Amino acid sequence: MLEIESLCVHYGRREVLHRMTLAPMQAGRVTALLGPNGSGKSTFMRGIAGLVRAEGRIRLGGKDLSSLAVGERSRLAAYLPQSLPPTVHLQVIEAVMVARRAGEAVSAECALRDSTDVLEELGIGHLALRYMDELSGGQRQMVGLAQALVRRPAMLLLDEPLSALDLRYQFAVMDVVRRETRKRNIVTLLVVHDLNIALQRADDVVYMRNGRLVAQGSVMGVTTPEVLGDVYGVETRLEVCPRGLPHVLVDGIIGEDA
Numbered sequence: 001m002l003e004i005e006s007l008c009v010h011y012g013r014r015e016v017l018h019r020m021t022l023a024p025m026q027a028g029r030v031t032a033l034l035g036p037n038g039s040g041k042s043t044f045m046r047g048i049a050g051l052v053r054a055e056g057r058i059r060l061g062g063k064d065l066s067s068l069a070v071g072e073r074s075r076l077a078a079y080l081p082q083s084l085p086p087t088v089h090l091q092v093i094e095a096v097m098v099a100r101r102a103g104e105a106v107s108a109e110c111a112l113r114d115s116t117d118v119l120e121e122l123g124i125g126h127l128a129l130r131y132m133d134e135l136s137g138g139q140r141q142m143v144g145l146a147q148a149l150v151r152r153p154a155m156l157l158l159d160e161p162l163s164a165l166d167l168r169y170q171f172a173v174m175d176v177v178r179r180e181t182r183k184r185n186i187v188t189l190l191v192v193h194d195l196n197i198a199l200q201r202a203d204d205v206v207y208m209r210n211g212r213l214v215a216q217g218s219v220m221g222v223t224t225p226e227v228l229g230d231v232y233g234v235e236t237r238l239e240v241c242p243r244g245l246p247h248v249l250v251d252g253i254i255g256e257d258a
């Protein structure tokens with residue numbers, strides 16, 4: 001379980017996150033972090049991962065993350081950044097093995113076994129011998145996910161993992177993320193811009209605006225036209241599609257005549 005209390009982040013003298021306190025996020029559930037551009041989503045994720053200095057309390061499974069050594073913290077909280085680092089000329093299997101051995105001293109055999117397993121689990125075993133700098137954006141995104149999962153984290157922080165993906169791949173990656181979150185019983189928090197994918201595939205949502213929490217809860221529990229109007233400034237209707245999944249239709253921008 002992830003607990004966040006009074007999280008504040010400053011860039012220089014400017015406060016970007018303002019004392020954000022959230023209800024505990026349970027392991028085995030996927031939470032989508034939603035909000036307009038510049039609302040502080042990446043900063044929030046980076047604050048949890050320890051990549052920017054944050055005040056407040058962040059506890060994962062009862063452990064205060066700020067009390068952990070950097071290596072231990074980054075092993076427990078695997079962070080996949082918005083833009084993946086430039087690729088090196090490594091084979092996929094080597095890149096995943098490097099990630100496996102970064103957080104923990106394990107033998108090459110063990111790293112190879114774990115890396116092979118995770119690539120198979122994600123359905124990308126066939127990419128193992130391909131070179132990282134020859135992959136498509138979507139394939140690299142999947143390898144990034146493999147690199148995060150191979151470290152056996154207790155929490156996955158994924159910053160816009162769907163941004164480089166085509167429509168089918170977006171759903172496929174969300175399905176993999178859901179499955180692994182449940183199987184490994186980890187806390188997963190991800191930033192997604194496509195509201196409908198988030199609503200259809202996440203368990204819970206956190207809406208933020210201007211560095212503040214607007215609403216948090218189950219997808220259907222808190223997603224209302226009022227909340228969406230407050231967060232995004234748009235007029236919406238919420239429909240339920242035949243498979244019982246929510247779907248948002250945007251009618252216009254609040255305050256603008258049609």
Ligand SMILES: Nc1ncnc2c1ncn2[C@@H]1O[C@H](COP(=O)(O)OP(=O)(O)OP(=O)(O)O)[C@@H](O)[C@H]1O
Binds near residue numbers: 011035038041044
């Ligand atoms: N390194 C930085 N230095 C100074 N200001 C920053 C820095 N990174 C982000 N900011 C500012 O902090 C605010 C929040 O940015 P952040 O990237 O967290 O928002 P976001 O919700 O993730 O946006 P987007 O959806 O566009 O990726 C913005 O006003 C941004 O300009």
